[in-house]
Amino acid sequence: MQLALSHRLWAFLALPFFWACSGRPVKTVGNLRHVAASERNAMLRYRSCSARAREEGLVNVANLFSALACSEEIHVQHHIELLSKYGETVTIDQLPIDSMFRAETTVKNLRGSLRRETYESMTAFPIFEKTAATEGADEAEQFFRWLATVATRHGEYCRRVLEQLNRDGTDQNVVNSWSVCPRCGGMYETVGLQENCEVCEMPASVFHLFQ
16 A cells, blocks of 8 residues: 555656657746636636626727637637647636626726736747747747737727727727637737738638727
8 A cells, every 4th residue: 555655646746757758838838828828818808898888888899808808718728729729628618717806997998908918928928938838838938929919919909999988988989890800819900900810820811809
């Protein structure tokens, strides 16, 4: 009995060593799990923000938040697929939820969204991309690079809409139609849509439309 326990203990302690020797990107897997949960919460948060904007009669802003929620949902699914390739079985329902979040006024929601998207694009995702590159996790490296670009756009859209609301007191001049790439979650104003996604080259003909 004691010998069997010793063997199990040795196997448990040696597991990280075997992962490292096998080239398993341990840190990147942890980052993917963390970001998957973060993006799921962002998806739920943006859905709540969209509902709040509609309650305030800000239909165009509600469309923005709905498109943002779609973008984050695509990111979650991609993270789960990448985790599966690295030997991690995770479902969206297993990702932890921030039960403390409550949607505030639309202006406050936009400010909070701008802060989070800026932090992700400028700090978090570049760090995770660098870690993935160090560990040779090429697909994760590319996806974190995509995420940084998409988060930069998210933040810019939130900043622009926030400025318009503060200036006009209405969302009449806010863009009312958004398109989201189903591959990378890239988000675009539909009126200025190019033939392909500027991030991953996916044809715009398959984009999700919000208006």
